[in-house]
Amino acid sequence: MKIVVLVKHVPDASAERTFSDDKTTDRAGVDGILSELDEYAVEEALTIAEADDSEVVVLTMGPEQAADALRKGLQMGASSAVHVVDDALHGSDAPATSLVLSRAIDKIDGAGHVDLVLTGMASTDGGMSVVPAMLAERLGLPHIGFAGELTVSGDTVTGRRDGDAASETVEATLPAVVSVTDQINEPRYPSFKGIMAAKKKPFETWSLSDLGVDPSQAGLSAAWSVVGDVTKRPPRSAGEIVTDDGEGGVRLVEFLAAQKFV
């Protein structure tokens, strides 16, 4: 089987995140990492691969430094990496991102049938959770989103989707797109052996012209939505902090009563 895992290089959420002058996410002036939620997709692919000797391709689109996210995927155990990098991609919105990624998956598929596309449940920067569904729509593939459990048996993929109202079991025939939640597994850390092996693994870099995507279809100027104002949220003003002297609970309720919650 051949599994493509989509990964994203994102600003580290534990550091200060900010915007560039053109109101896009600042990706240059900050430390980037493999989006934490994508590690679950990589782990799931590797788990499936270990059982049936599948090939796992990690795929990203993003600026040069996004290659770091692919390297992490290779270090965890993926077989090869594809990086779509092109100046024209800067500022792409979700529709353009899904277009470019769908073409990249088509190209990978052309070099050997893709059975499964795995993604995380959201990126930790934009956090939209829409690209997997958009990809499925563009590729004409079934999509199981927010899977907290996944099994592949023959050409059938079955996922458990935990919703607000119910937990649903969903079944589809491969090839399919599946996004997984952080409940699905415990991602591995790259081993020393994995880190060394990653340096020798196939790593391809594609431009938009390699994918037959016109530069006018991607990037900030092609975006179907535009950001207006970007405002840093003022820090919350310091509240009243009391130390429990035996009456802490009563004091708490006095506050709630003053605010009309009780």
Next chain:
Amino acid sequence: MAEVLVLVDHVDGDVRKTTTELLTIARRLGEPSAVFIGAGYEAAKEVLAGYGAAKVYVADAPELSEFLVAPQAEVLAHVAASSSPAAVLLASTPDGKEIAGRLAVKLESGLITDAVDVASDLTTTQSVFAGGYTVTAKVTHGTPVITVKPNSATPEPAPQTPAEEKIDITLPESAKAARIVGRAPRAATGRPELAEAAIVVSGGRGTAGDFGPVEALADALGAAVGASRAAVDSGWYPHAYQVGQTGKTVSPQLYIAAGISGAIQHRAGMQTSKTVVVVNKDAEAPIFAMADFGVVGDLHTVLPQATDEIHQRKG
């Protein structure tokens, strides 16, 4: 006035509060048209009419509920094609976002997710980077597809007698590819839905696994119960109740964090709460920086005392 499509979020006709919020927002943007997909329209009718739906599109073919997400996007695209709406509004839930994504591709339209407000000119407001920034945005291409977070508007009744139009469509095979083969309804807790609740009481590592005091205070306040990732990862509370980046994002009037340190992971899920109250043994816990009121103390004594005090005040 142009129609504004609102996808009804419901379980067998039991309409969720988010839908009445969306109908309220839709009235600012044009004429609200509810799109009801699935079984149970008779049960939903009164609520949709009560909150201002001027028209209701009803698609109730059984097969629409047999597959995940894709059929709803087909129905919405079908209705959008004939009604040329000013916008399509959906709830920011996993289903809502995935339907929005598919719909945006079908309509070749821009989409905005997780709006906390939509102005009459369709400018949206979003809270991003764990609530660190407020961003306004606007769709500039096609029919704006917008998902709106729960609690973004106060539902206002506006009784209408909606026109009803039945939608019969033949689903393409591509929309019948992810089949729902099993469904286990979540056990009812008797508490409000976490993402929609006006008050949320959450517990973290400091509970040491005992959520009793958290639940008791929540019940005294008529609140929903939430949990930090640390508590969920420890197996103390189900993941469905996790507040944070990988769980639910809540924006209640009052958020009480008990025994939660306040990692970015958690703050991302509750930063837009109106009032924040903190109870933590550790005076250095970062979450105190967000508190409107904080008690440095053990939640196992502070919470029960607060619960008793509320019961006494209620008499």
